[in-house]
Amino acid sequence: MQVNKKSSKRGKKLENAIKSMKKKNSQKHSATYLNFSAIHLLRDPQQFAEELYETDLSGKKANKFDMDQKIAIMNLISRLIGTHKLTVLGVYSFFLKYLTPKQRNVTQILAACAQATHDLVPPETVNMVVRKIADEFVSDGVAAEVASAGLNTIREILSRNPSGIDEPLLHDLIEYKGSKSKAVTMAARSLIALYREVAPEMLPKKERGKTATMEIIHDGAKGLPQFGVESGNTNGIQGLELLAKWKREQGLLGKENDEDWKLPESADEEEDDLGADIEGDWVDIKDDEDINISGAEDEDNGELPKEKNGIKKKFGTF
Numbered sequence: 001m002q003v004n005k006k007s008s009k010r011g012k013k014l015e016n017a018i019k020s021m022k023k024k025n026s027q028k029h030s031a032t033y034l035n036f037s038a039i040h041l042l043r044d045p046q047q048f049a050e051e052l053y054e055t056d057l058s059g060k061k062a063n064k065f066d067m068d069q070k071i072a073i074m075n076l077i078s079r080l081i082g083t084h085k086l087t088v089l090g091v092y093s094f095f096l097k098y099l100t101p102k103q104r105n106v107t108q109i110l111a112a113c114a115q116a117t118h119d120l121v122p123p124e125t126v127n128m129v130v131r132k133i134a135d136e137f138v139s140d141g142v143a144a145e146v147a148s149a150g151l152n153t154i155r156e157i158l159s160r161n162p163s164g165i166d167e168p169l170l171h172d173l174i175e176y177k178g179s180k181s182k183a184v185t186m187a188a189r190s191l192i193a194l195y196r197e198v199a200p201e202m203l204p205k206k207e208r209g210k211t212a213t214m215e216i217i218h219d220g221a222k223g224l225p226q227f228g229v230e231s232g233n234t235n236g237i238q239g240l241e242l243l244a245k246w247k248r249e250q251g252l253l254g255k256e257n258d259e260d261w262k263l264p265e266s267a268d269e270e271e272d273d274l275g276a277d278i279e280g281d282w283v284d285i286k287d288d289e290d291i292n293i294s295g296a297e298d299e300d301n302g303e304l305p306k307e308k309n310g311i312k313k314k315f316g317t318f
Helices: 008-025 045-056 060-064 067-084 090-096 106-115 123-137 144-160 167-178 182-198 209-219 240-250 265-278
Strands: none
Touching: 045 060, 045 067, 045 090, 067 090, 067 106, 090 106, 090 123, 106 123, 106 144, 123 144, 123 167, 144 167, 144 182, 167 182, 182 209
């Protein structure tokens, strides 16, 4: 816009680019979890999730539950793991035996797999789950609904942990963009759009897009985020918009000045009174002279010990 001639077409491109950046940086469109207060207020969610998995899923008592009850427990554990970013690695191996298209209510199990994924799960563990879903759900011998469900689940898992897939498998999955089914095509394209943002160098050159290709040329490859390293980028202070909203409602927005940062007069007066209490005059202390301070009398005769050497001391009133 600064170099070329301004036109409505370029203006619309600029607006779309700004919208896409805001959408990318917005917390509303990131991989978030349900705000359920009972889960957030747990005293020790790590221990609770471990005991729940060992007792009710992998233990001897697991046989007393039917499949619907096991799915409910999986959903609870996965939500605990995703909300608090817990580490319960055994649950991912437990998911594998139920990740088949013939499994009843398999869509709920796929949703639990996505919920249990976060950026602190080891990439090899996520890769194990992604490869299992790709082998069972994404192939030419399954229905289009099954393939689209598998691709969408993989995309949701990788949006939470982009390092959980290797490059050859990613190339195989995005080839489904040429499928005859619209649902499968859209699912594959959404996977391409995800990696154009997080790691475009993992995509084939023809799938990177113009913007991602130019970023690689000018800035170099970003690379996948390292395991266990959180990004230091901040998008502002959470909840700051509520303060601006309150100021608008009170009519105070834009009226801030230096007077807002001064203490009220009552506080200044209290500070002055406090300073007056601790101030006093200098007293010359002479040899063999007794000094009597109210409230600090000697136990024997109500007097303080004698001060010597003519030292000047400052006594305050108490």
